Amino acid sequence: MTLIKHELRQGKNSFIIWTGAIGVLLAVCIFLYPEMKEQMGNIGDIFSSMGAFTAAFGMDRLNFGTLIGFYAVECGNILGLGGAFFASLCAVSILSKEENGRTAEFLLTHPVSRVQIITEKLLAVFVQIVAMNLIIYLLSVGSITAIGEKVLWKELNLMHLAYFLLQIELAGICFGVSAFMRKGSVGVGLGIAVVMYFLNLVANISESAEFLKYITPFGYSDGADIVASGSLDGPMTAVGFVFCVAGVVTAYVKYCRKDIQA
Secondary structure, X not given: OHHHHHHHHHOHHHHHHHXXXXXXXXXXXXXXXXXXXXXXXXXHHHHOOOOHHHHHOOHHXXXXXXXXXXXXXXXXXXXXXXXXXXXXXXXXXXOOHHHHOOOHHHHHOOOOOHHHHHHHHHHHHHHHHHXXXXXXXXXXXXXXXXXXXXXXXXXXXXXXXXXXXXXXXXXXXXXXXXXXXXOOOHHHHHHHHHHHHHHHHHHHHOHHHHHHHHOOOOOOOOHHHHHXXXXXXXXXXXXXXXXXXXXXXXXXXXXXXXXXXX
């Protein structure tokens, strides 16, 4: 527990900044909706005729005149990308930073095993992701209620669950990568998140590339698909779970055998 508390204290500023930024942007989008509501129908018609651009963001499957359609695109992109960046950054540096910061020798001289170090660092990442999602979820519900719109609980809960699973998957993958890194891992984490995002855009545009949705977590967290089907895609979610577990297991195996430079 000591290491978990230490990691949470170290990541406090990053957590506050990312959670605050994502939360404020979500709230702003929601509060803008009543002002834009009457124009959304016309905007939706315009977007629906923009070919590949429309398909890439799923705007051909949503009604912009409804809050949930507006939320899936505007707020979904904010939470999807913002949450992905935060989760990736949290996980990709948490194992490597001891070597990068020259604190590995101090950590490893304590009476704790490497398995315990990995486990507590992994739990610290999970706690931050859970806390961020709870705060943003409550803020979203509060903002929707404040503008007098009806909360569509099923669609909202499914979208936020999907974004949470997306973050957990990316965190698992980046956690595994972190075990191989010694320094300079922040760019790698952001790069993984960006690549995953663009893989989903390509899959939305080209039917021949739809298989990419099974590689990227943005495939099962696509707001347009969730609103249209009323559920998460089971097979895609299962594949994402496998990737997450594989990343975590890789981290344990590699870090326990790694020659750590103090």
